Amino acid sequence: MDEAPIITKGRYTYVHDVRIGSPEAIDVHHISISRSVTDFLSLCSYALRLAAACFPIFALMQKTMSVYDLLMLDKPVAIVFWSFVVAGLLIRQILRKQVKKESVIILPAFGVQLETVYRSGKTVHQFVPIDKILKSVLNECVTPVTCYWSLSLIIRGEDELLLAFKGLYPPITMLVPIWKALCAAIDDKKGADIPSDCDNR
Amino acid sequence: MSHRGKHRILMVSDFFYPNFGGVENHIYYLSQCLMKLGHKVIVMTHAYGNRSGVRYMTGGLKVYCIPWKPFLMQNTLPTFYGTLPIIRTILIRERISLVHGHQAFSTLCHEALMHARTMGYKVVFTDHSLYGFADVGSIHMNKVLQFTLADVSQAICVSHTSKENTVLRSGLPPERVFVIPNAVDTAMFKPAPVRLSNHEIVIVVISRLVYRKGADLLVEVIPEICRLHQNVRFIVGGDGPKRVRLEEMREKHSLQDRVDMLGAVPHAKVQSVLVTGHIFLNSSLTEAFCIAILEAASCGLLTVSTRVGGVPEVLPDDIIVLAEPDPNDMVMAITKAIDLLPQIDPEEMHNRIKKLYSWHDVAKRTEIVYDRALKCSNQSLIDRLPRYLSCGAWAGKLFCMVMIIDFLLWRLLQMWQPDRNVEVVPDINLRSPHGEEKWDFGADEI
Numbered sequence: 091m092d093e094a095p096i097i098t099k100g101r102y103t104y105v106h107d108v109r110i111g112s113p114e115a116i117d118v119h120h121i122s123i124s125r126s127v128t129d130f131l132s133l134c135s136y137a138l139r140l141a142a143a144c145f146p147i148f149a150l151m152q153k154t155m156s157v158y159d160l161l162m163l164d165k166p167v168a169i170v171f172w173s174f175v176v177a178g179l180l181i182r183q184i185l186r187k188q189v190k191k192e193s194v195i196i197l198p199a200f201g202v203q204l205e206t207v208y209r210s211g212k213t214v215h216q217f218v219p220i221d222k223i224l225k226s227v228l229n230e231c232v233t234p235v236t237c238y239w240s241l242s243l244i245i246r247g248e249d250e251l252l253l254a255f256k257g258l259y260p261p262i263t264m265l266v267p268i269w270k271a272l273c274a275a276i277d278d279k280k281g282a283d284i285p286s287d288c289d290n291r
Numbered sequence: 292m293s294h295r296g297k298h299r300i301l302m303v304s305d306f307f308y309p310n311f312g313g314v315e316n317h318i319y320y321l322s323q324c325l326m327k328l329g330h331k332v333i334v335m336t337h338a339y340g341n342r343s344g345v346r347y348m349t350g351g352l353k354v355y356c357i358p359w360k361p362f363l364m365q366n367t368l369p370t371f372y373g374t375l376p377i378i379r380t381i382l383i384r385e386r387i388s389l390v391h392g393h394q395a396f397s398t399l400c401h402e403a404l405m406h407a408r409t410m411g412y413k414v415v416f417t418d419h420s421l422y423g424f425a426d427v428g429s430i431h432m433n434k435v436l437q438f439t440l441a442d443v444s445q446a447i448c449v450s451h452t453s454k455e456n457t458v459l460r461s462g463l464p465p466e467r468v469f470v471i472p473n474a475v476d477t478a479m480f481k482p483a484p485v486r487l488s489n490h491e492i493v494i495v496v497i498s499r500l501v502y503r504k505g506a507d508l509l510v511e512v513i514p515e516i517c518r519l520h521q522n523v524r525f526i527v528g529g530d531g532p533k534r535v536r537l538e539e540m541r542e543k544h545s546l547q548d549r550v551d552m553l554g555a556v557p558h559a560k561v562q563s564v565l566v567t568g569h570i571f572l573n574s575s576l577t578e579a580f581c582i583a584i585l586e587a588a589s590c591g592l593l594t595v596s597t598r599v600g601g602v603p604e605v606l607p608d609d610i611i612v613l614a615e616p617d618p619n620d621m622v623m624a625i626t627k628a629i630d631l632l633p634q635i636d637p638e639e640m641h642n643r644i645k646k647l648y649s650w651h652d653v654a655k656r657t658e659i660v661y662d663r664a665l666k667c668s669n670q671s672l673i674d675r676l677p678r679y680l681s682c683g684a685w686a687g688k689l690f691c692m693v694m695i696i697d698f699l700l701w702r703l704l705q706m707w708q709p710d711r712n713v714e715v716v717p718d719i720n721l722r723s724p725h726g727e728e729k730w731d732f733g734a735d736e737i
Contacts (some may be wrong), residue, residue, distance in 0.1 A: 100712060230345040230716075233378040234358050237345075237384065239714070261714050 097264055102265040114198040115274070117269045121190035121260045133185075137177050141156060144173035184209040189257030194268055196275045202243070204254055220279045222246050226254075226272035241265045243272070298661050299331040299386055303403040304393035305366050307336040308348065311558045313582050314394050317473055321347075325371045326350050333385050337367045337399060354466045355381055359399070360457065362613045364704050371693065372700055379704060383713040389661055391415045392439075395432065401439045408675070410440050413664045416440060417447040418457045421579045421600050432441065433460040438690050441678045442511075443662035447657070449473050450601030451581040456579075462682070464686065472604070474648040475585040482637035483566035483593030492629055493674075495568030495592065497528040497556060498572040498575070498583060502686075503617030505574030505597060506533030511618035512574070514544045514626055515708045523629070524549050527563050529554040565590040569635075570628050576616055578602050589644045591637020597621070607647075610640055660731075672698050 097104040105116040148169045188209045195203040201219040208214075224244040229251070231240050239262045242251035254268070294471070302322060306314040322332040327350075334354045338344075346354045357377050362368040381387070390407040392400035395418050404414050404535040416439065423429040436454030440446060440461040446468045448454040454468050494516070500506040510533075511524055527537060527550060534552070541550050556564055565571065580601045584594045588606055596602050598613040605611075612631070614624035672694070679690040 230355055232344045232355060232377075235381050236375075237377065264719065268676070 099261050099263060101261050102258070102264060104260070104267075106267065117196040117198075117271050118193060119271065120191055120193045120272075121255065121258055121264055123189065123258055133181065134246060137174075137181050139168075140177035140180055141173040144176050148172055181222065186212075192255045193257050194254050194272070196271055198275055199279060202272065202275070204252075206256060218243060218245065220276065223272075223276055225276065226269055227251070228262070228269050239265055241269055241272075296659075296662075297329045297331070298665070300333070300661070301323065301382065301385065301387045301390045301403075301407075302332060302334045302393065303336075303397075303400050304334075304723070305337055305397035305399045307334060308316045308352070309339055309342065310365065313473070313580070316558075316582070317417075317419065318393055319352075320474070320476065320650040321654060321657060322352050323625060324351055324615060326352065327458050327651070328654055330658070331385075333381070333387070335381060335399070335403065349538065353385075364396075366397060367399045367402075369402065371402070372697060374399070374402045374698070375406050375700055376704060379701070382407065382410065382412060383710055384433055384716050386715060388414065388666060389413050389415065391661075393418065394419050395436050396420065401435060404439050404443065405697060406701075407693070409672075409694065409701050411669060413444045413667060414442075414629070415445050415447065415660060415664050416443045417449070418453060419449055419576050419579060421453060421456045422460060424460070424691065434686060436461045437682050437686075438679070438693075441682055441690070442675055443467075444667045445469065445660050447471050447585050447660055452601040452604065452605045453579040457731050469656075469660050471653055471660070472648070473580050473582050473585070474650045474653050475582060475589050475644065475649065476708045477589050477641065477645040477648070480565070480586045480589035480641075481690050482641050486568075486637060487569060489569070489632060491528060492520070492523045492632065493568040494523060494570045494572050494595075495526045495528070495565055496572045497561060497564060498573065500527075500529050500531035500533040500537065502533065503576055504531075505576050505616060506531065508538065508574040508576075508597070508616060508618060508621060509572075510536050510540045512572075512621050513550060514540060514546065515622050516616065517544070517546055517549050519622070519626065520629060524551070526551045526553065526564065526568060528553040528561075528736065530555040548591070561586065562590060565592060566593055569632055570595060570625070571626070573597065573602070574601060574616070574621065575602070580603055585644065585648060587644055589641055591635075591640050593620070593632060595624050595627050607643070610635070610643075648719055657694075663729060 101124050103122050103124065105120045105122075107120070109116045109118060153266055186208060189206055190209050191207040193203075193205040193207075195205065197203065202223065202244050204216045204218070206214045222245050224246050226241065226243050229242055231238055238259050240259075241254040243254065245252050254272075255258060302318050304314060304318060306312060307318055318334060322334060325332050332352060334352065336354065336356055338356045338358045338360065341358050342737070343358045346356060348354060357374070359367045362636060367374075370582060382390070390403060390412050392404045393416075394400060400416075404416060407414050417590060422432060424433065433737075436457075438461070440457075440463045446457065446463060448457050448470055449472055451470055454465070454470050457463065458465050458468060496509060498504040498506075502602065509527070516523055517525075525546075528683055537552065541547055541552070553564065566585055569592065570596045571592040573581065573584050573587075573594065575581065575597055576599060578600040581596070584596055584602065584605055587594055588610055589716065594606060596613060597616040597618060603613060612624045612628045614620040631659045674696065676691050679694060680687040682690055
């Protein structure tokens with residue numbers, strides 16, 4: 091394996107691997123996000139607030155409901171306990187959806203594989219054949235409160251762009267080398283196919 | 292923030308492309324000419340239907356269509372502080388040095404200027420319209436304007452009449468208001484290559500058919516002129532609520548063959564309609580500048596207009612006939628214009644207008660205003676608050692509270708997302724030949 095250049099900016103880390111593959115080298119770009127102290131503190135405060143929101147719900151539950159006796163909701167200690175349990179379950183769900191790392195693997199002449207690794211350990215893969223990719227673009231996305239860069243692929247026959255990084259918002263300095271690598275791979279393929287692909291040329 | 296005396300300007304208004312109008316054209320042409328002078332210009336407006344996000348126009352003019360839906364007459368919903376995060380993000384990521392707001396009626400403009408002042412940016416405001424003082428709507432509008440202009444660095448008005456109106460409405464000191472008239476694209480508005488014969492006189496009217504533009508005057512004037520002069524024909528372009536009245540007038544006096552109603556005319560087709568006429572008739576009841584008569588004069592038409600607002604300042608006296616906004620006076624003025632027609636040379640008129648008005652000249656003069664604005668001293672919140680207090684007994688205190696809350700919200704935003712975490716947009720050279728796009732991240736990036 092060649093040395094892997096690493097760029098770190100804020101909570102994002104970019105690693106570029108070039109793996110020996112056949113017939114050509116496989117280009118792998120990883121972007122991962124680290125947990126910060128503020129993240130942990132905000133999680134705790136979120137959990138406390140959720141638990142506080144559950145107190146009145148449990149307290150107002152009627153005696154006639156079957157779960158009332160099961161969960162022993164007439165005791166205040168039980169209400170507090172069950173509120174924290176519900177809050178804990180909701181927090182666990184949120185954590186599972188958090189993305190830990192996303193990768194773009196460029197297999198020359200085959201296609202592009204997009205991988206998303208979640209904190210729960212689950213990994214989601216998506217493969218796009220190189221023939222279906224028209225171009226890769228860097229877009230500025232504007233929301234009512236902010237503006238950020240995103241790397242997308244224009245897929246033939248599809249109305250919508252395919253985002254390369256679905257859960258993360260990496261900085262532009264990390265997206266540019268990946269975009270250049272994608273453009274090079276797509277252009278190489280187009281160059282090899284010039285007699286058959288004559289839309290724009 | 293500026294490179295070799297060049298500025299990075301953010302133009303803000305609710306009124307921009309794809310709508311067409313005086314303010315929209317002004318922002319577009321001014322931005323293009325400023326970019327030719329070497330400045331960087333970014334436009335911020337609200338989303339128009341599907342047109343949302345970042346768009347690029349001719350010459351690399353970047354337009355942010357922020358997804359805040361308009362709620363009333365093309366204006367964004369005024370939430371006071373709702374637009375603070377997105378405006379702060381745009382100002383930091385584009386490394387803006389100056390914010391230029393357009394049109395007093397634009398809520399987005401007022402909010403952007405307020406937030407820009409809170410964050411310490413220099414601010415310039417251009418007023419494009421005249422407003423009244425008496426009705427409820429105007430009173431509230433003027434109070435809002437007073438608030439915004441209490442702390443603006445410089446202001447620009449499009450005519451001396453407009454300057455007087457703005458100064459009276461806002462209480463701004465006159466020495467901070469510059470007068471830079473609008474201009475016209477003389478390359479687009481050219482006279483007809485073959486001069487029209489004077490056998491049949493054609494009078495052209497192109498305006499929105501609303502009360503403000505004097506559509507009711509037209510209803511009185513057209514039949515009278517058709518009765519007095521048998522060889523006169525009218526072409527009326529434009530649409531609006533008063534169109535029905537004009538159609539009724541046509542029916543009543545059987546003028547179907549002498550009055551052509553074209554309906555709404557797209558801006559790109561205006562020149563082709565103007566060159567079919569000899570005289571341009573403008574019957575507005577109020578007008579800060581009136582680009583329409585300038586476009587008509589550039590096409591070689593003799594203008595007849597109501598003497599209102601800034602209209603007398605636009606054209607030299609020998610190519611315009613002015614009248615009071617009264618039907619009899621206007622009929623006399625049109626008769627005088629018909630008699631003057633043989634002396635008019637369209638090509639000579641066009642060349643004169645070309646020398647008098649150009650957007651490049653407007654851009655150079657605006658550049659002087661920007662230089663003056665950037666020389667103003669930086670002031671902290673404490674120094675700026677007394678200016679708001681002088682706006683009124685109750686209003687002054689209210690405005691001060693609004694600014695203090697804005698300042699606190701800005702500080703909170705800075706704590707949550709520090710300035711250094713907002714990514715700066717690299718300068719992309721769009722004029723480089725096809726091939727390698729250059730990404731200039733600047734010295735502060737990796």
